[in-house]
Amino acid sequence: MELIAKISKGTLMDQVYLPKNRTSLPTGSYVILKPLASLIQKEEKITLNFHGIKKIEPIKLEILDKIIRTIKKNVQNYQNIIITGSFLNKGFNFNDLDILLISDYPISTESLSKTLDTQIGIKMHILSISNKELLEGLNSDPLYELMLSECISERKFIYKTHKNPNYKLLDLHLLNSKVIIDNFDILNGKDKYNLTRNLIAIKLFLENKRLNQKMLTNFIIKEFDLSGINNLKENTLNKNAFLEKFKEIYQKLFNRIIQEVSNDSK
Amino acid sequence: MTQNKNKIIELFISNLSNAIVHYILEKAIDFEGLAEKYRKELINSFEIAKAYRNKINPTDKPLLTDLTIIKEKLEKRVNNELKLRISRGYKNINLSLVKPEIERVLKELHVT
Numbered sequence: 001m002e003l004i005a006k007i008s009k010g011t012l013m014d015q016v017y018l019p020k021n022r023t024s025l026p027t028g029s030y031v032i033l034k035p036l037a038s039l040i041q042k043e044e045k046i047t048l049n050f051h052g053i054k055k056i057e058p059i060k061l062e063i064l065d066k067i068i069r070t071i072k073k074n075v076q077n078y079q080n081i082i083i084t085g086s087f088l089n090k091g092f093n094f095n096d097l098d099i100l101l102i103s104d105y106p107i108s109t110e111s112l113s114k115t116l117d118t119q120i121g122i123k124m125h126i127l128s129i130s131n132k133e134l135l136e137g138l139n140s141d142p143l144y145e146l147m148l149s150e151c152i153s154e155r156k157f158i159y160k161t162h163k164n165p166n167y168k169l170l171d172l173h174l175l176n177s178k179v180i181i182d183n184f185d186i187l188n189g190k191d192k193y194n195l196t197r198n199l200i201a202i203k204l205f206l207e208n209k210r211l212n213q214k215m216l217t218n219f220i221i222k223e224f225d226l227s228g229i230n231n232l233k234e235n236t237l238n239k240n241a242f243l244e245k246f247k248e249i250y251q252k253l254f255n256r257i258i259q260e261v262s263n264d265s266k
Numbered sequence: 267m268t269q270n271k272n273k274i275i276e277l278f279i280s281n282l283s284n285a286i287v288h289y290i291l292e293k294a295i296d297f298e299g300l301a302e303k304y305r306k307e308l309i310n311s312f313e314i315a316k317a318y319r320n321k322i323n324p325t326d327k328p329l330l331t332d333l334t335i336i337k338e339k340l341e342k343r344v345n346n347e348l349k350l351r352i353s354r355g356y357k358n359i360n361l362s363l364v365k366p367e368i369e370r371v372l373k374e375l376h377v378t
Contacts, residue, residue, distance in 0.1 A: 157280060163324050166295070167292070168295040168356070169295060170295065171291065171351075171356075172288060174293050175284065175287065175291070176310060177290075178284055178311075179281070179284070179310065179311055179314060182277065182280045182281065182284075182312055183277065183281070186314070186317075198365065218276065237356070258350075258354045259354070260352070260358065261351070261355065261356050262354045262355030263355075
């Protein structure tokens with residue numbers, strides 16, 4: 001039984017009056033008095049901010065709400081939580097959940113990941129990164145721009161970027177995609193998709209285009225003459241035609257990047 | 267079978283040389299690994315090389331019979347890739363890292 005009562009002023013002592021007709025709290029029993037305000041503190045409402053996402057399944061929103069509450073409880077001194085990756089795509093065909101934890105202080109992502117994994121039951125891929133690092137990534141790496149083109153964040157954010165390609169870094173990123181050329185037969189559709197996405201993102205980044213997932217997908221379909229992106233994701237490609245185009249784009253990009261590295265060195 | 271083994275060794279060398287080039291280029295740009303953080307999910311040459319290594323017998327002992335040829339080919343491929351960049355004006359590439367890096371990765375993959 002719980003009662004709400006007012007403390008009233010007495011002569012020698014102040015008191016709380018209880019109604020005579022009550023089902024418990026008999027005379028002589030001990031009770032606890034607590035300020036009402038401490039009991040009715042409302043659970044803080046979390047408002048999510050959507051970037052480039054129009055719709056998401058309600059159950060996913062519940063999961064995101066729980067993730068953010070758990071992070072808030074376990075991590076201090078962070079500036080924002082950004083959720084990104086395949087979890088935000090339509091449907092439930094995702095492997096893990098990508099979380100960017102923006103903080104200028106070091107955060108033990110391993111223990112946080114374990115906590116979230118235990119409480120929510122989804123594999124988490126948490127990346128702790130400072131605002132400076134994120135901005136640096138956005139200015140120099142197309143995949144960062146792509147990542148933030150579709151995401152959900154706890155707090156609103158605007159990053160004013162100005163593209164400043166680090167050509168040596170782009171050379172390194174491009175080298176990742178070379179894997180397809182030598183290993184076409186053993187790579188699965190997901191790997192091929194990721195590596196092609198990397199290649200095309202570099203191309204569009206260098207063409208100074210603003211990147212987003214939809215635009216990238218359309219570009220890949222058009223450039224490789226696919227019937228749809230699932231052609232790539234489900235590994236049902238025409239090997240020769242695909243590789244020929246891939247090599248052509250790769251070589252052109254490589255030449256351009258190395259030329260720019262050379263110009264930078266002069 | 268031999269032809270198959272030779273093909274696997276070729277693919278192993280090709281991927282491993284790519285991984286070594288990647289490592290040496292990282293050093294050339296004073297790379298702190300910040301921008302690379304998000305790329306961890308991209309499958310990389312070293313992982314693939316590792317998978318190929320596990321297909322070459324003996325998997326848990328050094329590849330004594332193939333070792334010389336693997337080392338020679340690796341060194342040639344890595345140097346070619348790096349020298350191509352140097353010839354086009356890419357600075358700070360340290361070619362003296364090639365041999366120690368080859369030794370390191372081969373040891374890690376139980377090739378030596």
